[in-house]
Amino acid sequence: xxxxxxxxxxAAVIFIFVTVLIDILSFGIIIPVLPHLIERLGGGGIARAxxxxxxxxxxxxxxxxxxxxxxxxxxxxxxxRSVILLSNLGIGVDFLFMALVNSxxxxxxxxxxxxxxxxxxxxxxxxxADVTPPAKRAASYxxxxxxxxxxxxxxxxxxxxxxxxxxxxxxxxxxxxxLTNFCYGWFILPESLPRERRSAxxxxxxxxxxxxxxxxxxxxxxxxxxxxVFVANLAHYALQSVFVLYADYRYxxxxxxxxxxxxxxxxxxxIVQAGLxxxxxxxxxxxxxxxxxxxxxxxxxxxxxxxxxxxxxLAAIPLLxxxxxxxxxxxxxxxxxxxxxxxxxVQGAVSSLSSVAGIFGPALFTxxxxxxxxxxxxxxxxxxxxxxxxxxxxxxxxxxxxxxxGQPRHIHAAAPSGVPEQA
Numbered sequence: 280x281x282x283x284x285x286x287x288x289x290a291a292v293i294f295i296f297v298t299v300l301i302d303i304l305s306f307g308i309i310i311p312v313l314p315h316l317i318e319r320l321g322g323g324g325i326a327r328a329x330x331x332x333x334x335x336x337x338x339x340x341x342x343x344x345x346x347x348x349x350x351x352x353x354x355x356x357x358x359x360r361s362v363i364l365l366s367n368l369g370i371g372v373d374f375l376f377m378a379l380v381n382s383x384x385x386x387x388x389x390x391x392x393x394x395x396x397x398x399x400x401x402x403x404x405x406x407x408a409d410v411t412p413p414a415k416r417a418a419s420y421x422x423x424x425x426x427x428x429x430x431x432x433x434x435x436x437x438x439x440x441x442x443x444x445x446x447x448x449x450x451x452x453x454x455x456x457x458l459t460n461f462c463y464g465w466f467i468l469p470e471s472l473p474r475e476r477r478s479a480x481x482x483x484x485x486x487x488x489x490x491x492x493x494x495x496x497x498x499x500x501x502x503x504x505x506x507x508v509f510v511a512n513l514a515h516y517a518l519q520s521v522f523v524l525y526a527d528y529r530y531x532x533x534x535x536x537x538x539x540x541x542x543x544x545x546x547x548x549x550i551v552q553a554g555l556x557x558x559x560x561x562x563x564x565x566x567x568x569x570x571x572x573x574x575x576x577x578x579x580x581x582x583x584x585x586x587x588x589x590x591x592x593l594a595a596i597p598l599l600x601x602x603x604x605x606x607x608x609x610x611x612x613x614x615x616x617x618x619x620x621x622x623x624x625v626q627g628a629v630s631s632l633s634s635v636a637g638i639f640g641p642a643l644f645t646x647x648x649x650x651x652x653x654x655x656x657x658x659x660x661x662x663x664x665x666x667x668x669x670x671x672x673x674x675x676x677x678x679x680x681x682x683x684x685g686q687p688r689h690i691h692a693a694a695p696s697g698v699p700e701q702a
Contacts, residue, residue, distance in 0.1 A: 291410040292419050294468050298363060299403050300426040301460040305370065305453040306397065307434015309377075312442035312449045319446065321383040331383055335390050340637030342394030347401045347630035354402040355478040355624055359409065360470040362402045364461060369396035371457035378450035401630040405622045408614040409471035416614055417565055420607035421556025428549030428603075432542050495628050501616050503682030504609055509632040510675035511573070511605065516640025517580065517668035518544075518599075521648045528652060529661050530589040540593070547600035556607050565615075566683040569608040573679060576602025577672035584662030584669065602672075605679075612683065644668075 317331045354362040370393060377389035403423065411419045441448040495502045526532040526540070560568050579599030586592040617625045644664040650656060651663040660666075 291469055291471060292407065292422060294464075295363075295403055295406050296422055296426050298367070298460055298464055298468060299400065299423055300430055301456050301463070302367070302370070302397075302400075303427050303430025304434045304437075305374065305456040305460070306393075307431050308438035308441070308449045308453045308456070309374075310435045310438060312438055312446050315442070316446045317383060317386065320381065320386060331387075335387065336641055337638055338387065339390055339394040339397075340634045342391055343397060343630070344634035344638065346395045347634060348624065348628055351401045351405060351624050351626050351628070351630070352478075354405055354472070355622070358470050358472050358474075358477065359402050359406045360464070360468055363406070363468065364464050366396045366402070367457050367461035367464060371454050371461060374450050374454035374457060378447045378454065401626045404610060404626040404630075406471045407610075408617075408622045408626070413611070413615050417560040417568065417607045417611035418557030420610045421552045421560075421603075423552075424556070424603060424606055425549045425553035428545045428547075428552055432545035432549065435541065495625070501613050501625060503678060504613050504616075505629050505632055507569075507573075507675045507679045507682075508609060508629055509636055510671050510678070511576070511602075511609075512633040512636035513640050513643075514576070514580070514668040514671040514675070516636065517644045517664045520641040520644040521664045525648065525661060525664070526589075526592075530592065532589065536589075540596070543593070544596055544600070547597050548603050551600045551603040552607070555601075556604060559604060560608060560611075565608045565612050569605050569612065569679055569683065570676060572602050572605025572608065573672055573676045575599070576605065577669045577676065580665045580669040580672065584665030586662070609679075 313335070317335065321331055350362055350366070373389055373392040373396065376392070377386060380386050380389060404420070407416060407419045407423060437452070438449040441452055495505050522537070522541075526537055532540070556568075563571065575598055579595045579602060582595035582598060583592055586595060613625065613629065614622060644667070647664045647667055648661065651658075651660040
């Protein structure tokens with residue numbers, strides 16, 4: 280049998296893909312039912328439930344902001360496998376807890392714990408950097424991104440089906456998936472970080488979120504790319520926060536059409552991540568792929584914000600999906616500039632910036648939407664949140680263009696090319 284050095288790397292990438300996919304499925308399942316469960320347990324109607332949903336979202340993002348760099352630093356010290364397994368076990372037990380509680384405060388405790396363990400996506404990114412040569416990382420991150428697309432196609436649909444029968448069933452299903460993922464990882468998932476490449480000690484200065492972000496100052500080019508990641512994540516909340524309200528207000532779409540549209544969004548994203556990234560990056564290089572992806576995203580949001588009818592809005596979805604080219608290319612460019620001993624901590628710092636976007640994004644875009652459809656609106660413009668997202672991505676494009684100037688078109692080195700600059 281003829282084996283190549285790429286065989287174990289390919290198998291490891293597949294393992295982490297399955298792990299992330301099951302994680303995303305477990306979280307996607309509860310998306311359609313969590314607000315309804317909050318409403319049932321809290322009482323007081325939809326308005327009170329909306330207040331609690333906002334608290335839940337802010338808490339979840341805040342906890343991820345704190346815990347992502349801690350998990351990254353732990354994975355640098357003790358290995359990726361153990362951190363991923365602990366995360367899966369914790370999420371599974373927590374979903375079971377959330378299925379059984381009977382009050383909003385206890386449900387909030389469960390969401391707090393979910394935020395702690397869900398930060399393992401940081402470790403998955405570092406895992407990919409461990410097992411993939413620099414020239415192939417963008418394609419591997421694209422495959423990882425497709426797990427998000429697939430998970431958010433199947434997860435919410437399954438959660439809606441189960442929740443129609445009982446609001447607790449999706450939580451039991453999510454617990455089963457997460458615990459199955461733990462068993463899968465225990466028997467199948469290999470360690471990606473050998474002992475000789477691990478950090479000598481656990482450094483709290485890099486594990487706390489502010490210390491972790493300060494670590495980025497040692498990598499000036501990474502700091503700029505991390506800013507692009509933050510802006511992109513902030514812009515993305517325009518879609519997450521106001522899509523249902525916008526579609527109902529502007530086009531009169533009900534739940535069924537909204538569900539089909541979300542499935543289309545997930546499908547298009549999966550196609551881009553799994554199919555186009557690995558084909559385009561070798562041709563364009565990471566820098567051009569990043570710049571093209573951000574430009575597609577800005578164009579897609581602009582069309583959505585100005586679409587006069589539902590058909591035009593739907594036509595913008597494939598355009599917005601091409602924005603997905605930017606994420607894997609950005610991750611690949613970051614890993615090229617980071618020493619192999621600090622991949623986890625840097626990925627944790629970048630994830631912390633994404634969590635900050637999650638703290639402010641939902642409130643920002645929902646308030647903009649309310650302002651431009653309300654009685655005090657300077658003029659009626661329901662697409663204002665999407666136009667704001669367009670402006671953010673245009674700004675992000677200029678930042679990306681500047682910080683990647685002089686970037687080689689292709690990376691062929693077997694080790695990270697960047698050396699941390701002196702503080």
